[in-house]
Amino acid sequence: MSLVAVPLDKAYRLLNHGPLTLVTTADAAGRRNVMAASWAMPLDFSPPKVAVVIDKSTYSRELLAANPQFVLNLPGRDLAAAALAVGSCCGREGDKFARHGLRTQPASLVLPPLLSDCLACLECRVLPEEAQQQKYDLFLAEVVAAWADPAVFHDGRWDFADPQRRTLHYQAGGAFFVTGDSFVVPGGED
Amino acid sequence: MSLVAVPLDKAYRLLNHGPLTLVTTADAAGRRNVMAASWAMPLDFSPPKVAVVIDKSTYSRELLAANPQFVLNLPGRDLAAAALAVGSCCGREGDKFARHGLRTQPASLVLPPLLSDCLACLECRVLPEEAQQQKYDLFLAEVVAAWADPAVFHDGRWDFADPQRRTLHYQAGGAFFVTGDSFVVPGGED
Numbered sequence: 386m387s388l389v390a391v392p393l394d395k396a397y398r399l400l401n402h403g404p405l406t407l408v409t410t411a412d413a414a415g416r417r418n419v420m421a422a423s424w425a426m427p428l429d430f431s432p433p434k435v436a437v438v439i440d441k442s443t444y445s446r447e448l449l450a451a452n453p454q455f456v457l458n459l460p461g462r463d464l465a466a467a468a469l470a471v472g473s474c475c476g477r478e479g480d481k482f483a484r485h486g487l488r489t490q491p492a493s494l495v496l497p498p499l500l501s502d503c504l505a506c507l508e509c510r511v512l513p514e515e516a517q518q519q520k521y522d523l524f525l526a527e528v529v530a531a532w533a534d535p536a537v538f539h540d541g542r543w544d545f546a547d548p549q550r551r552t553l554h555y556q557a558g559g560a561f562f563v564t565g566d567s568f569v570v571p572g573g574e575d
Numbered sequence: 576m577s578l579v580a581v582p583l584d585k586a587y588r589l590l591n592h593g594p595l596t597l598v599t600t601a602d603a604a605g606r607r608n609v610m611a612a613s614w615a616m617p618l619d620f621s622p623p624k625v626a627v628v629i630d631k632s633t634y635s636r637e638l639l640a641a642n643p644q645f646v647l648n649l650p651g652r653d654l655a656a657a658a659l660a661v662g663s664c665c666g667r668e669g670d671k672f673a674r675h676g677l678r679t680q681p682a683s684l685v686l687p688p689l690l691s692d693c694l695a696c697l698e699c700r701v702l703p704e705e706a707q708q709q710k711y712d713l714f715l716a717e718v719v720a721a722w723a724d725p726a727v728f729h730d731g732r733w734d735f736a737d738p739q740r741r742t743l744h745y746q747a748g749g750a751f752f753v754t755g756d757s758f759v760v761p762g763g764e765d
Contacts, residue, residue: 401613402744402752403593423591426616428628428711436626436713438618462758469760517707521618521715523626543746554592554744554754556733559762562592564744565755568652570659572749 388490388499388506388532395541396531397427399459399505400435402543402564404552407458407468408439409489409497412451417497418444419481421472423555425457433528435509440522444476453511454495455526458503461537461550465561468553494529504552505533543567578680578689578696578722585731586721587617589649589695590625592733592754594742597648597658598627599679599687602641607687608634609671611662613745615647623718625699630712634666643701644685645716648693651727651740655751658743684719694742695723733757 391399400406406425411417424438435457439445449455460468467485474481482489482498489498492508499506509526517523537543537550545551545564554562581589590596596615601607614628625647629635639645650658657675664671672679672688679688682698689696699716707713727733727740735741735754744752 398747402746403595403613403616405593423593424616424618426593426614426626426628428614428713434711436616438616465758466760469762514707517704521624523618523715525711525713541747542750543752545752551755556592556757557588557731559760560732560757561760562733562735562757563755565741565753567746567750567752568655570656570749570751572659 389535391505391531391533391538393433393528393531394431396433396507396528397430398541399507399531399533399538400425400427400457403554404459404564405468405555407460407471407500407503408437408445409456409458409500410445410448411497412448413496416448417482418448418476419471419487420445420476421468428525435507435526435528437524438522439524449511449524452496454497455509455511456492456495456497456499457507457509458500459505459552461504462553462563463549464502465553469559492530499532504537504550505531507531579725581695581721581723581728583623583718583721584621586623586697586718587620588731589697589721589723589728590615590617590647593744594649594754595658595745596627597650597661597690597693598629598635599646599648599690600635600638601687602638603686606638607672608638608666609661609677610635610666611658618715625697625716625718627714628712629714639701642686644687645699645701646682646685646687646689647697647699648690649695649742651694652743652753653739654692655743659749682720689722694727694740695721697721
């Protein structure tokens with residue numbers, strides 16, 4: 386698969402259903418990291434913004450201090466084991482991308498890489514809300530570019546025809562949910 | 576079904592997988608409202624906190640200004656039409672609970688009611704972060720009590736054996752996803 390651009394006014398729809406994300410960070414010195422974050426959500430439509438919780442103890446926080454940018458990448462089921470692994474261990478001890486077979490490609494407007502095998506990616510620039518970062522580990526950011534695999538997201542909608550290529554939702558203790566079947570409530574179409 | 580208490584240290588697990596919520600609000604004068612919010616997530620484990628986006632234009636904001644408490648209720652598929660309806664119309668024009676058949680019961684520690692037919696409910700007290708409320712419509716709150724239907728959440732875990740009794744994830748235009756099947760990555764069990 387390859388990732389194609391998603392119009393920014395549709396970017397919130399990538400995240401609206403609450404999927405698990407993999408957060409990539411990087412700085413100008415070439416350091417980079419990836420971690421799992423379930424606590425991520427849209428914050429605004431246009432310009433699109435997101436909110437994500439990133440714990441103070443993480444290497445990702447060190448990289449965010451050096452370069453306040455991140456990418457939210459949405460893994461499918463084939464990346465569940467990698468998502469669990471990068472959520473459990475520590476980026477300071479070696480490159481987690483290589484260790485877990487996570488292929489990357491350059492983003493368009495930020496330094497952190499896109500994860501090539503994810504279903505979608507949102508390039509984000511952190512908003513200068515340091516008090517919330519310190520007090521709640523809460524990062525607010527503007528989405529400056531968005532990408533998705535057109536086989537699963539097109540015309541502004543997810544299309545999870547292939548059960549193996551669906552986003553994930555994390556529970557706890559290694560247990561995940563896949564995004565389930567879709568249905569439409571009559572009268573709600575736009 | 577009836578709701579039973581969830582230990583506070585497990586309350587984040589009700590929301591960890593990113594489900595759609597119905598936010599109930601109420602004030603001491605007896606006014607109350609319910610609206611849909613997809614943009615909700617855990618913010619901390621213990622004490623449990625949540626973050627939710629509630630637009631300035633809503634009647635819920637008026638009630639939150641009068642009484643800074645809300646309940647996040649998690650609807651199942653049987654409430655999808657009601658969720659869509661309360662997300663589309665305006666609480667100032669009449670009681671949305673009655674209009675959409677949403678049964679309520681008193682919460683334990685806050686004024687807004689629990690939705691009796693939801694799968695889980697989190698009673699929340701808003702944290703005094705007015706700047707974020709004004710600037711981003713973002714409400715941070717502490718979870719002071721939590722409830723779930725024990726048929727679908729027990730021992731600190733969701734158990735969605737019945738496909739009809741699963742949480743929802745909203746896409747757009749009346750289209751929902753149900754929470755899908757679960758799987759466990761070996762080695763991740765706790």
